[in-house]
Amino acid sequence: xxxxxxxxxxxxxxxxxxxxxxxxxxxxxxxxxxxxxxxxxxxxxxxxxxxxxxxxxxxxxxxxxxxxxxxxxxxxxxxxxxxxxxxxxxxxxxxxxxx
Numbered sequence: 001x002x003x004x005x006x007x008x009x010x011x012x013x014x015x016x017x018x019x020x021x022x023x024x025x026x027x028x029x030x031x032x033x034x035x036x037x038x039x040x041x042x043x044x045x046x047x048x049x050x051x052x053x054x055x056x057x058x059x060x061x062x063x064x065x066x067x068x069x070x071x072x073x074x075x076x077x078x079x080x081x082x083x084x085x086x087x088x089x090x091x092x093x094x095x096x097x098x099x
Contacts, residue, residue: 012080015088021078023047023057027099029072031055033064033075033092042094047077051084055094072099 003019004011011031012019021044032044035057044053052075055064078096082088 009097012094012096013092015082015085015090015092018082019080021080021096022075023077023079025072025074025076026078027072028078028096029068029070029099030095031066032095032097032098033057034061034094035064035092036061037087038062039069040086040092041085043081043084044075045081045084046075047079049081052078057087067071 003014005019005021010021012021029055031044033040033055038057038059040057041054043051046052053066055066057064
């Protein structure tokens with residue numbers, strides 16, 4: 001499969017390279033991570049490279065959620081630096097719901 005950055009929710013399923021989700025401000029309502037194993041870490045960064053969100057899985061085949069509510073949270077751009085993520089691999093999925 002391939003990342004889908006133009007729909008809502010945004011789908012990230014390819015972890016072989018860094019992903020720029022948005023280089024401009026983006027309002028995010030929710031982030032979900034479905035991982036195959038426990039202890040995986042997904043870091044999201046703003047365009048300046050500051051870590052702005054972290055999702056950690058606690059069990060195998062578990063969905064971890066970060067919910068910003070109906071009004072969402074505005075990030076100054078959003079990207080994934082895969083070198084910062086621990087354990088994230090093929091078969092893991094992340095959904096980013098925007099407003």
